[in-house]
Amino acid sequence: EFVLTQSPGTLSLSLGERATLSCRASQSVSSGYIAWYQQKPDQGPRLLIYGASRRATGIPDRFSGSGSGTDFTLTISRLEPEDFAVYYCQRYGSSPQTFGQGTTVEVK
Amino acid sequence: EVLLVESGGRLVKPGESLTLSCSASGFIFNTHVMNWVRQAPGKGLEWVSSISSKGKYKYYADSVKGRFTISRDTAKNSLYLQMDSLRAEDTAVYYCARDQPDSGTSRPYWGRGTLVTVSS
Numbered sequence: 001e002f003v004l005t006q007s008p009g010t011l012s013l014s015l016g017e018r019a020t021l022s023c024r025a026s027q028s029v030s031s032g033y034i035a036w037y038q039q040k041p042d043q044g045p046r047l048l049i050y051g052a053s054r055r056a057t058g059i060p061d062r063f064s065g066s067g068s069g070t071d072f073t074l075t076i077s078r079l080e081p082e083d084f085a086v087y088y089c090q091r092y093g094s095s096p097q098t099f100g101q102g103t104t105v106e107v108k
Numbered sequence: 109e110v111l112l113v114e115s116g117g118r119l120v121k122p123g124e125s126l127t128l129s130c131s132a133s134g135f136i137f138n139t140h141v142m143n144w145v146r147q148a149p150g151k152g153l154e155w156v157s158s159i160s161s162k163g164k165y166k167y168y169a170d171s172v173k174g175r176f177t178i179s180r181d182t183a184k185n186s187l188y189l190q191m192d193s194l195r196a197e198d199t200a201v202y203y204c205a206r207d208q209p210d211s212g213t214s215r216p217y218w219g220r221g222t223l224v225t226v227s228s
Contacts, residue, residue: 035215037153043205044203045218050215054215055129093207093208095143096155096158097145097155097207
């Protein structure tokens, strides 16, 4: 069974700090089919990154994705007030799709 | 512009059936895998079902296998999810999502979702 494990579960940071979110896969992800989503309360998921490192249209360049194989990272270089939210990684391009359990970025 | 619009969500009783629809536009519908993903209140994202671009292959999460049926209609550019024997734990926002094309790669797209509530 393919599993995505996100860490940490919660990240407590201050405005302007750097956030580093991890997503580890139980097996190698082909073609870098990893996406990252941001979700705020009462909103649907917003695509940030796809193909492990490609920013979706309109996403600020403080968001970046990296990684290959089984280890992937979402980095927010300097936290803005609107960045405090839940973040999910996703393996797409294969069935079943799989999601990580989410990382909450909260105000310290 | 790619647009996915879900509809059909409503309040139903346990054991009842419901069909969700997703209207797609802005791309060639029968060249992409399509998915349903759900999110129960206060929970994470859960993949529900996938269907290949021409409808030949269908996949289901264990939690819905035997109760839900995914289908697509190219002429109507629409994706469907027939949900039978609904349970309280099926309560969630259901999202329609576009996956990869037959050839090449592209970004995922999601609709805004439709709420299904299963309660007596």
